Amino acid sequence: xxxxxxxxxxxxxxxxxxxxxxxxxxxxxxxxxxxxxxxxxxxxxxxxxxxxxxxxxxxxxxxxxxxxxxxxxxxxxxxxxxxxxxxxxxxxxxxxxxxxxxxxxxxxxxxxxxxxxxxxxxxxxxxxxxxxxxxxxxxxxxxxxxxxxxxxxxxxxxxxxxxxxxxxxxxxxxxxxxxxxxxxxxxxxxxxxxxxxxxxxxxxxxxxxxxxxxxxxxxxxxxxxxxxxxxxxxxxxxxxxxxxxxxxxxxxxxxxxxxxxxxxxxxxxxxxxxxxxxxxxxxxxxxxxxxxxxxxxxxxxxxxxxxxxxxxxxxxxxxxxxxxxxxxxxxxxxxxxxxxxxxxxxxxxxxxxxxxxxxxxxxxxxxxxxxxxxxxxxxxxxxxxxxxxxxxxxxxxxxxxxxxxxxxxxxxxxxxxxxxxxxxxxxxxxxxxxxxxxxxxxxxxxxxxxxxxxxxxxxxxxxxxxxxxxxxxxxxxxxxxxxxxxxxxxxxxxxx
Amino acid sequence: xxxxxxxxxxxxxxxxxxxxxxxxxxxxxxxxxxxxxxxxxxxxxxxxxxxxxxxxxxxxxxxxxxxxxxxxxxxxxxxxxxxxxxxxxxxxxxxxxxxxxxxxxxxxxxxxxxxxxxxxxxxxxxxxxxxxxxxxxxxxxxxxxxxxxxxxxxxxxxxxxxxxxxxxxxxxxxxxxxxxxxxxxxxxxxxxxxxxxxxxxxxxxxxxxxxxxxxxxxxxxxxxxxxxxxxxxxxxxxxxxxxxxxxxxxxxxxxxxxxxxxxxxxxxxxxxxxxxxxxxxxxxxxxxxxxxxxxxxxxxxxxxxxxxxxxxxxxxxxxxxxxxxxxx
Numbered sequence: 001x002x003x004x005x006x007x008x009x010x011x012x013x014x015x016x017x018x019x020x021x022x023x024x025x026x027x028x029x030x031x032x033x034x035x036x037x038x039x040x041x042x043x044x045x046x047x048x049x050x051x052x053x054x055x056x057x058x059x060x061x062x063x064x065x066x067x068x069x070x071x072x073x074x075x076x077x078x079x080x081x082x083x084x085x086x087x088x089x090x091x092x093x094x095x096x097x098x099x100x101x102x103x104x105x106x107x108x109x110x111x112x113x114x115x116x117x118x119x120x121x122x123x124x125x126x127x128x129x130x131x132x133x134x135x136x137x138x139x140x141x142x143x144x145x146x147x148x149x150x151x152x153x154x155x156x157x158x159x160x161x162x163x164x165x166x167x168x169x170x171x172x173x174x175x176x177x178x179x180x181x182x183x184x185x186x187x188x189x190x191x192x193x194x195x196x197x198x199x200x201x202x203x204x205x206x207x208x209x210x211x212x213x214x215x216x217x218x219x220x221x222x223x224x225x226x227x228x229x230x231x232x233x234x235x236x237x238x239x240x241x242x243x244x245x246x247x248x249x250x251x252x253x254x255x256x257x258x259x260x261x262x263x264x265x266x267x268x269x270x271x272x273x274x275x276x277x278x279x280x281x282x283x284x285x286x287x288x289x290x291x292x293x294x295x296x297x298x299x300x301x302x303x304x305x306x307x308x309x310x311x312x313x314x315x316x317x318x319x320x321x322x323x324x325x326x327x328x329x330x331x332x333x334x335x336x337x338x339x340x341x342x343x344x345x346x347x348x349x350x351x352x353x354x355x356x357x358x359x360x361x362x363x364x365x366x367x368x369x370x371x372x373x374x375x376x377x378x379x380x381x382x383x384x385x386x387x388x389x390x391x392x393x394x395x396x397x398x399x400x401x402x403x404x405x406x407x408x409x410x411x412x413x414x415x416x417x418x419x420x421x422x423x424x425x426x427x428x429x430x431x432x433x434x435x436x437x438x439x440x441x442x443x444x445x446x447x448x449x450x451x452x453x454x455x456x457x458x459x460x461x462x463x464x465x466x467x468x469x470x471x472x473x474x475x476x477x478x479x480x481x482x483x484x485x486x487x488x489x490x491x492x493x494x495x496x
Numbered sequence: 497x498x499x500x501x502x503x504x505x506x507x508x509x510x511x512x513x514x515x516x517x518x519x520x521x522x523x524x525x526x527x528x529x530x531x532x533x534x535x536x537x538x539x540x541x542x543x544x545x546x547x548x549x550x551x552x553x554x555x556x557x558x559x560x561x562x563x564x565x566x567x568x569x570x571x572x573x574x575x576x577x578x579x580x581x582x583x584x585x586x587x588x589x590x591x592x593x594x595x596x597x598x599x600x601x602x603x604x605x606x607x608x609x610x611x612x613x614x615x616x617x618x619x620x621x622x623x624x625x626x627x628x629x630x631x632x633x634x635x636x637x638x639x640x641x642x643x644x645x646x647x648x649x650x651x652x653x654x655x656x657x658x659x660x661x662x663x664x665x666x667x668x669x670x671x672x673x674x675x676x677x678x679x680x681x682x683x684x685x686x687x688x689x690x691x692x693x694x695x696x697x698x699x700x701x702x703x704x705x706x707x708x709x710x711x712x713x714x715x716x717x718x719x720x721x722x723x724x725x726x727x728x729x730x731x732x733x734x735x736x737x738x739x740x741x742x743x744x745x746x747x748x749x750x751x752x753x754x755x756x757x758x759x760x761x762x763x764x765x766x767x768x769x770x771x772x773x774x775x776x777x778x779x780x781x782x783x784x785x786x787x788x789x790x791x792x793x794x795x796x797x798x799x800x801x802x803x804x805x806x807x808x809x810x811x812x813x814x815x816x817x818x819x820x821x822x823x824x
Contacts, residue, residue, distance in 0.1 A: 303712065327714035341712055344705035346772045355702055358695050359714040365694050408713065
């Protein structure tokens with residue numbers, strides 16, 4: 001097996017935060033190379049550098065021994081070099097047929113019109129090449145997710161792909177389809193194609209992987225053959241040493257319940273969620289991406305409807321049909337994508353802070369001086385750094401933007417906050433501010449917080465109690481004083 | 497303030513930043529352009545800078561300014577209302593018919609305003625219930641309202657308005673200030689207050705800035721949107737009453753192309769095409785500028801045909817200027 005791809009000393013930083021540090025990576029012909037790592041470990045950044053989506057800061061890349069000029073590297077060059085990423089039906093045109101999609105980039109022409117006979121013949125060859133049995137005249141939108149994946153792989157191979165990147169290919173397909181996919185992967189390995197395979201499902205990695213590379217905090221912490229390695233070894237490499245520096249500020253006590261969810265169900269998102277949150281408690285909810293955390297948060301806040309389930313607030317059943325009712329019951333929600341659904345970016349800080357307060361206000365008319373005083377109070381209290389009440393929110397840093405959303409809910413006197421990834425994209429110093437905000441928030445009476453995060457060390461240090469979600473279900477409840485990062489990660493991965 | 501030394505410097509910088517802020521405000525630069533244009537036109541033509549002509553401009557601009565006031569709400573909320581010109585004609589004809597049947601000026605005006613509100617209500621309903629983009633919904637209404645105007649009067653203009661009605665468009669307070677000018681000042685002040693000090697006004701901006709964030713802040717955005725389009729329809733009908741009174745007739749073909757002028761006025765005032773920003777008085781400056789250009793072209797004897805071209809160019813340049821400033 002010769003080396004297909006060598007990446008040497010790859011460095012990449014976003015806004016001064018290093019996400020890849022001297023990463024080495026090597027892929028051989030006919031190899032399935034698995035990349036593993038926690039959320040934010042740098043997996044997707046590495047992949048995006050390889051596929052040309054991001055430029056790198058420093059480092060060298062060799063493809064088939066050829067030194068690649070990374071200054072002029074972009075997605076087009078990458079695809080010409082034979083590097084293909086299989087996103088979930090990213091490259092396919094849904095309204096065209098399978099055959100048309102196969103010939104899309106290079107339609108055979110005869111006398112200025114498309115030669116449909118050749119289109120059909122090409123399609124037949126391409127599909128037979130991987131023993132993929134599908135009607136070439138079927139529109140792509142009628143195919144299942146896994147069939148679309150197969151089609152993408154078939155198209156990639158027909159264009160002489162040398163490196164195929166698969167990002168969580170089994171996330172949305174059934175067990176049986178996974179088997180078919182793995183057969184296909186075994187087949188294409190024989191054609192000397194190298195495969196970079198990203199997945200969280202450790203049991204699959206044992207089946208399909210040849211080599212495994214583990215990234216942690218942007219570093220390659222180990223590359224090894226899959227054969228001899230133990231699952232527990234992999235998990236501890238992913239997590240690293242247990243950090244004891246984070247001091248537990250709060251305790252695991254049984255409390256009087258304030259919020260109770262009874263058998264929350266929403267088809268395709270989560271099922272049978274039962275959870276109590278006590279007065280003054282911070283419950284940390286963690287899980288991998290796609291575990292259903294955000295879906296649950298949205299349902300609690302009434303953005304998406306529950307199929308079934310009962311919601312008790314201080315012992316009384318309440319029904320929430322939309323965000324408006326949720327807010328009237330004193331529930332607040334920090335969405336994970338704060339720019340898209342949390343803030344009015346081109347409006348002043350003042351207007352953003354007062355928005356929910358005004359929504360709850362009875363009077364139609366309000367006074368500007370009172371509004372200014374309200375905004376000023378929370379800007380001072382949360383130490384929001386801005387040039388003034390009238391600065392547009394879009395000019396603030398990530399941490400300060402998040403504080404503005406906090407201020408918005410505090411100003412409306414919310415009693416229960418659902419925080420979805422409140423520190424995502426925020427630098428370390430500002431994170432500390434956000435944590436302190438959460439601690440201060442629950443100090444007051446009759447307050448509770450559901451803290452959702454896929455950053456395990458953060459959940460461990462912030463929460464009074466940790467619940468773990470996997471594949472739409474709550475799979476574990478853990479005490480942060482006695483549990484470890486390894487245990488949480490194992491539960492996230494649903495190992496037992 | 498008892499500031500000395502470095503604090504004095506800071507104050508200087510404050511003045512500088514105030515000037516920079518003013519420069520960033522498109523409405524201020526447009527006000528300058530308006531004044532420069534007045535100076536140029538008065539040099540070019542002895543007729544321009546006469547009391548009569550200046551009041552003529554405020555009169556002419558009253559109609560466009562009022563339509564632009566309603567359009568401002570729509571554009572601040574991130575939408576667009578193309579139907580205002582047709583709704584203008586529709587509500588004029590409805591008012592005219594009401595006048596013919598009842599003979600009451602009051603009922604006629606109420607009928608006009610009711611027609612405008614109704615058209616706006618239909619626009620809003622199509623947007624929030626049928627989930628049609630505002631551009632398409634109001635484009636449809638543009639055809640419907642024009643058609644209804646023609647159907648209702650059988651294509652024949654309505655003449656013979658009573659003197660009391662005509663006073664709305666032709667009367668002068670204290671023998672000098674035109675009634676429409678007074679109406680414009682009162683309504684703009686009122687609407688400025690609505691946008692600044694009411695929940696409805698604030699939500700108009702926040703929907704334009706980020707509808708999803710507004711919804712997640714517990715605001716029922718559908719009823720706000722309905723209100724916004726009803727205001728737009730209402731202002732089109734108020735403008736129609738004034739123009740009918742000024743000309744002494746209701747025309748089913750009236751208001752043709754007014755949507756272009758009204759939308760242009762709002763953009764000249766510096767509103768963002770993406771919503772969330774803007775000032776209604778800036779739209780008033782925009783309307784004055786648009787009318788001045790038209791008036792100036794008339795006085796200079798430029799054919800009316802060229803005025804359409806100029807109107808189109810105004811919109812393009814207003815938005816382009818805004819984009820350039822934003823990207824800086």
